[in-house]
Amino acid sequence: MIVLHQLVKQYGNVRALNQVNLDLKASHSYALVGPNGSGKTTLIKSILGLVVPTSGTILINGSSIAGQHNYRRQIGYMPQISRYPDNLRIGQLFEMIRNLRSEYRDVDEELIQSFGLTQIMDKRMSTLSGGTRQKVGAALAFLFKPQVLILDEPTAGLDPIATDILKEKVTREKNAGKLFLITSHILSDLEELATDIIYMQEGAVYHQSSLHELQTETGQSRLGQAISMLIRTREQKIKELLTP
Amino acid sequence: MTTIVRYILADLLRTRFALAYTVFLAIVTMALFQLDNDPSRVTLSILNIVLMVVPLFSIVFATIHYYNSYEFMTLLLSQPVKRSTLLLSEWASVAGTMAGSLVAGVGIPSLIYGALTQVLPLLLAGVAMTCCFVSLAFLASVMTQDKARAIGISLLFWIYFSMIYDGLLLLVVYSFSDYPIEKITLALIALNPIDLVRISILMEMDVSALMGYTGAFYRSFFGGTTGMLFCIVMMMIWILFPLWISRRIFMNKDL
Numbered sequence: 001m002i003v004l005h006q007l008v009k010q011y012g013n014v015r016a017l018n019q020v021n022l023d024l025k026a027s028h029s030y031a032l033v034g035p036n037g038s039g040k041t042t043l044i045k046s047i048l049g050l051v052v053p054t055s056g057t058i059l060i061n062g063s064s065i066a067g068q069h070n071y072r073r074q075i076g077y078m079p080q081i082s083r084y085p086d087n088l089r090i091g092q093l094f095e096m097i098r099n100l101r102s103e104y105r106d107v108d109e110e111l112i113q114s115f116g117l118t119q120i121m122d123k124r125m126s127t128l129s130g131g132t133r134q135k136v137g138a139a140l141a142f143l144f145k146p147q148v149l150i151l152d153e154p155t156a157g158l159d160p161i162a163t164d165i166l167k168e169k170v171t172r173e174k175n176a177g178k179l180f181l182i183t184s185h186i187l188s189d190l191e192e193l194a195t196d197i198i199y200m201q202e203g204a205v206y207h208q209s210s211l212h213e214l215q216t217e218t219g220q221s222r223l224g225q226a227i228s229m230l231i232r233t234r235e236q237k238i239k240e241l242l243t244p
Numbered sequence: 245m246t247t248i249v250r251y252i253l254a255d256l257l258r259t260r261f262a263l264a265y266t267v268f269l270a271i272v273t274m275a276l277f278q279l280d281n282d283p284s285r286v287t288l289s290i291l292n293i294v295l296m297v298v299p300l301f302s303i304v305f306a307t308i309h310y311y312n313s314y315e316f317m318t319l320l321l322s323q324p325v326k327r328s329t330l331l332l333s334e335w336a337s338v339a340g341t342m343a344g345s346l347v348a349g350v351g352i353p354s355l356i357y358g359a360l361t362q363v364l365p366l367l368l369a370g371v372a373m374t375c376c377f378v379s380l381a382f383l384a385s386v387m388t389q390d391k392a393r394a395i396g397i398s399l400l401f402w403i404y405f406s407m408i409y410d411g412l413l414l415l416v417v418y419s420f421s422d423y424p425i426e427k428i429t430l431a432l433i434a435l436n437p438i439d440l441v442r443i444s445i446l447m448e449m450d451v452s453a454l455m456g457y458t459g460a461f462y463r464s465f466f467g468g469t470t471g472m473l474f475c476i477v478m479m480m481i482w483i484l485f486p487l488w489i490s491r492r493i494f495m496n497k498d499l
Contacts, residue, residue, distance in 0.1 A: 011498075048322050050499040069326050077322035083315035085255035096251040100323055140319075 001026045001179050002047065002148065007056035009042050009203075016042040017053070018203040026147065029170065029180035031194035031211075033187070033227065039203040040183045041080070044150055047181070048077055060148075073101070076141035080152040082133040086126035090117060090136060093125065097140060104144050111139040114165050130157045138166055142173070149173065151182045155189050167192055187224045199227060206234075248320065248333035249340070256309070256341040265301055265342070269293075269349025274356075283359035284449050287366055290350060291445050294370050295438055298346060299377045300402050306338045306381030307398045311391040318499050331382070331494045335487060339378040343371040365448050369441040372479045376437045377402075379486040386493045409436045426461045434474070437482040444475045 002024040009017040016039050024030055032040045045051040047058060049065055049072065058065050065071050084093055098107065112118060115135040128136070134157045141149060151170075155163045170193050174180055184190050190197075197214050199207040207230055209217070218233075220226040256262060276289045313334070320330055347367055354363040384397035413432055417425065433439045447466035465471040 045499070050318055050321060052496050052498060070324050072322060072324045075322065077319070079315065079319060079322075081315055082319070083312075084319075085252065085313060085316060087255045087258035088251060092251060092254065096247065097323065099247045100320075100325060137319075 001061060002181075003057075003059040004043075004047075005057045005059070007043075007046060007058065008054045009039075009046060009051060010054045015203050017046065017056075020056070020203075020205055022198065022205065022208070024179055024181065026179045027174065027177050028196055029174045029182065029194050030196045030198055031190040032181060032183040032198050032200065033185075033190065034200035034206070038200040040200055041152065042203075043200070044152055044181065044183065047150065048072070048075065073144070074147045076144065076146035076149045078134075078137045078141040078149075078151045078154055080156065082137040084125040084133065084136070086124065088125050089122050090125070090128075091121035093136065094121075094140070094143075097143065101144055106145070107143050108145050109139075109143070111135075111142050111165070111169060114169075115139060115162060131159055131162065134158055135162060142169065146178075148179045148181070151180065153184055154182065155184060155186055163189070187222075187227070191223045197223070197227075199230065206231075245329050245333050245336075248325070248330065249336050252313075252333065252337035253340055256337055257344070259341075261305055262341050262345050265305075266345040266349040269297075269346060270353050273350050273353040277353060277357040277359070283357075283362040286359065287362050287445075287449065290363065291366055291442070294346075294350070294366065294373075295442055296406065298342075298370055298373055299406060299438060302339075302342045302374045302377040303381040303384075303398045303402050304395065305342060306378040307385050307394050308391075309338050310334065310382060310385040311394060314499075321499065327495050328491055331491055332487075335378060335382055338381075339375045342374045342378060346370050346374055366445055369445055369479075372483065373437055373441050376479065376482045376486075379483050379490070382490040383486040383493075386490045386497060405436050405438050410439065413439070430462070430465065434478045437479065440475060440478055440482070444471075447471070 002022070004020050004022040004024075007017050007020040008015070018039075020039075020043065032043065034040055042051055046053050047060075047065075049069065060071050060074065063071070088096070094112070098104070115138070117132075117135060117139060120132075125133070134154075138151075138154060138158075141151065149170075154166060158166065167189070170180060170182075174193075174195070180193070182190065182193055191211070194211055196208070196210050198205060207214075211223070214223075214226050214230070215221055218226040218229040220229050272293055273290060276286050276293075280286050280289070317330060317334070321327065347370075350363060350370070351360065351367055354360045380401045381398050384401060385394045387397060388394050413429070413436075416432065417429060420428075433443055443462060444466055447463055466475065
């Protein structure tokens with residue numbers, strides 16, 4: 001569904017993405033993990049068209065996204081930091097986004113309901129806590145039933161109940177055939193949500209496999225341990241190659 | 245585009261800054277009308293205030309707004325919205341808010357004191373100047389990734405156009421005072437939107453008689469239709485050119 005081909009992004013003399021090749025399929029949930037500055041956000045932003053790649057192509061359903069904007073109808077994005085105009089009410093924000101996509105009659109308001117946003121529709125954005133803003137962001141991402149959902153640190157500011165609601169929603173939508181791309185540093189959350197793991201380091205895809213494969217390959221059931229095991233064995237191999 | 249403008253405008257019109265700006269302008273205008281009974285002299289005083297305050301407030305407010313709505317703009321761009329549409333909507337909203345505050349703040353007191361016809365050219369010029377400095381603010385904003393630096397560039401624009409440029413112009417005029425340089429200074433004036441507004445408003449009023457031969461020359465130029473058209477076209481360029489460049493930069497910017 002989403003194909004990245006030889007994607008390179010250069011910021012000055014920093015290479016944020018280094019020849020990334022990925023093939024992301026529907027009904028899968030990809031966990032994008034890696035240390036800070038490994039290029040996860042740049043990758044997400046490239047798919048959203050917020051970052052213009054230096055070279056390489058991104059295809060969504062077979063057509064290139066360069067210079068396009070209509071493909072974003074199929075994408076729901078929940079940003080890491082949500083900030084909205086201070087003086088808008090929650091209701092106005094939803095109204096605005098729905099007006100922007102007036103061709104869409106059939107909306108999914110499940111998260112608005114289950115996060116309890118209906119009761120606070122007339123609150124102004126400036127009065128909301130960080131967690132509530134995240135809830136608004138999540139509800140907006142799911143609103144138009146997109147085929148692709150990109151969630152950047154979705155559970156970072158959410159309380160445990162909201163996290164559970166979101167996780168359930170993700171699992172259900174994934175089973176309904178949606179593609180998920182999720183970044184998070186909370187690996188235990190990813191364990192529940194992801195079917196596939198993409199490990200990035202220094203702008204390159206270091207490892208990609210299904211969660212199950214990773215677990216059997218490394219013999220670790222916990223994702224955190226599996227990843228550190230993976231890195232250690234790689235480093236060992238490199239050392240062996242370098243020492244004659 | 246109208247959808248985005250409508251909601252951003254709804255947000256901006258509620259900001260404390262827009263309210264404070266309107267109230268400030270209203271108080272100053274009322275005070276000036278209280279001090280003096282002659283509407284044209286009052287207009288001259290308002291002109292001086294407007295020439296100082298409008299560019300500064302417009303450029304600073306627009307730059308701060310751009311950076312405050314950065315996350316929201318990225319959110320809107322993850323929707324099927326064109327980048328150019330978003331930038332123009334933001335521009336229209338900010339320019340609309342600042343121009344509205346100016347018209348309300350200066351216009352309503354003038355209406356109360358029955359001097360709206362004298363103040364009207366000034367108001368129109370003020371609106372054009374607001375649009376111009378909002379454009380310059382957007383240019384400063386898209387030039388960097390950093391809020392503090394963008395505000396710095398904005399202030400630099402303001403200082404340049406309201407102080408440095410006039411100094412340089414005076415230097416030129418004094419150095420070449422032996423030559424007939426009226427036409428050259430005319431061209432140089434057009435390169436600064438603040439001067440353009442100042443001269444065109446002064447020529448609208450009958451104070452040019454105080455300025456000797458140069459004043460008479462300007463009067464004959466700016467007083468006529470050609471001069472008027474020249475001013476309008478130059479102001480349009482001052483509004484559209486920075487906006488066009490910022491749009492070009494914004495189209496390929498990494499957000």
